[in-house]
Amino acid sequence: MNSRIYYTKPSVTDLEVRYATDAATDGWGENCYAYIDRFEKEFASHLGVRHAISTSSCTGALHMGMAALGIGRGDEVILADSNWIATAAPIFHLGAQPVFVDILSESWCLDPHLVEKAITPRTKAIVAVHLYGNLCEMDELLSIGAKHGVPVIEDAAEAIGSIYRGRRAGSMGNFGTFSFHGTKTITTGEGGMFVTNDPELYDRMLTLSNHGRDRNEAKQFWPEKIGFKYKMSNIQAAVGCAQLERVDHLVNRKREIFQYYRDQVSEIPGGLTNPEPEGTRIGAWMPSAVFPDESGITRERLLAAFHADNIDARVFFWPLSSLPFFKAKPENIFAYGIPGRAINLPSYHDMTVEDLGRVASCLRKVYSSVRGSA
Numbered sequence: 001m002n003s004r005i006y007y008t009k010p011s012v013t014d015l016e017v018r019y020a021t022d023a024a025t026d027g028w029g030e031n032c033y034a035y036i037d038r039f040e041k042e043f044a045s046h047l048g049v050r051h052a053i054s055t056s057s058c059t060g061a062l063h064m065g066m067a068a069l070g071i072g073r074g075d076e077v078i079l080a081d082s083n084w085i086a087t088a089a090p091i092f093h094l095g096a097q098p099v100f101v102d103i104l105s106e107s108w109c110l111d112p113h114l115v116e117k118a119i120t121p122r123t124k125a126i127v128a129v130h131l132y133g134n135l136c137e138m139d140e141l142l143s144i145g146a147k148h149g150v151p152v153i154e155d156a157a158e159a160i161g162s163i164y165r166g167r168r169a170g171s172m173g174n175f176g177t178f179s180f181h182g183t184k185t186i187t188t189g190e191g192g193m194f195v196t197n198d199p200e201l202y203d204r205m206l207t208l209s210n211h212g213r214d215r216n217e218a219k220q221f222w223p224e225k226i227g228f229k230y231k232m233s234n235i236q237a238a239v240g241c242a243q244l245e246r247v248d249h250l251v252n253r254k255r256e257i258f259q260y261y262r263d264q265v266s267e268i269p270g271g272l273t274n275p276e277p278e279g280t281r282i283g284a285w286m287p288s289a290v291f292p293d294e295s296g297i298t299r300e301r302l303l304a305a306f307h308a309d310n311i312d313a314r315v316f317f318w319p320l321s322s323l324p325f326f327k328a329k330p331e332n333i334f335a336y337g338i339p340g341r342a343i344n345l346p347s348y349h350d351m352t353v354e355d356l357g358r359v360a361s362c363l364r365k366v367y368s369s370v371r372g373s374a
């Protein structure tokens with residue numbers, strides 16, 4: 001049996017171990033926020049934003065950020081149907097309604113035209129999710145938001161290293177969020193980040209994220225409102241500081257792997273990988289391949305071939321509206337159509353040339369088998 005090829009796996013070096021050891025040894029008492037403060041400051045500077053607040057997860061950052069925007073019962077939040085549940089769950093927990101619109105066939109992200117059509121007097125936010133590190137049409141979405149007075153949130157959990165017309169993903173909306181889950185390009189085990197350029201929103205978030213305590217409140221143990229507790233630990237932040245020092249290296253390796261797959265997939269007629277339109281550069285968190293309907297290449301054939309070679313490839317996200325607790329929206333034809341002829345390809349930092357070759361040969365095998373049976 002060939003050795004297992006995982007679909008993601010963090011790259012952890014002596015630097016991460018050294019910082020984590022230091023935090024575990026000395027990061028207490030007066031040093032108990034040292035790595036947290038440093039990670040937030042350096043992350044904000046990397047992204048080119050004014051403020052950053054570290055969190056226990058991206059889900060937590062979204063939950064608090066949406067609460068800070070005042071999203072609540074009866075409100076509507078527009079987002080793409082193709083996504084992981086993490087973006088929709090906080091909307092639900094706040095008593096609001098997720099409104100799922102279709103994606104564009106090329107970018108696999110929100111179709112701005114459908115976003116504008118979905119706006120109602122109850123719309124309280126648009127969430128631009130940069131799926132797999134691809135970039136949403138931010139200029140269009142921001143101008144729709146401005147025109148209707150609706151905030152635009154960027155879920156950039158998958159998009160560190162992605163740049164849209166000179167601006168980093170996560171830095172363009174009213175606020176942005178990131179994930180440092182173990183599967184993401186930079187990791188703290190579990191963890192997330194909230195970023196914003198809006199000083200008032202930042203202030204509200206600081207209070208909310210500290211169990212509702214205002215940082216200027218002199219009285220001890222005195223919350224002014226019910227808040228949240230989604231904090232990152234100093235030890236996690238130490239790992240994050242080390243990962244952030246290596247972020248360009250980590251993103252560049254993702255891009256190398258992506259470019260290798262792009263070349264391979266382009267040899268299959270109609271095969272597409274993550275798009276990188278003029279004026280953008282993607283962080284390529286999750287290189288993926290989508291094949292045309294008429295190719296006969298299906299998710300099931302791809303999964304079977306990868307499974308047979310002990311390669312862990314993942315399915316393209318199911319449409320959220322197809323999950324049992326939501327109302328199906330099959331009119332979202334791309335969100336419903338693409339997953340059946342798509343696959344996420346393995347892309348962890350330490351993949352070898354042989355590993356990449358095995359993945360490419362799996363794709364070729366599937367292609368020649370459907371050609372043979374046609």
Ligand SMILES: *Cc1c(COP(=O)(O)O)cnc(C)c1O
Pocket residue numbers: 056057058059060083084086087129155157158178179180181191192
């Ligand atoms: C990973 C991910 C999240 C959730 O991140 P956590 O840190 O696990 O909460 C949210 N949105 C998207 C698009 C993700 O990929």
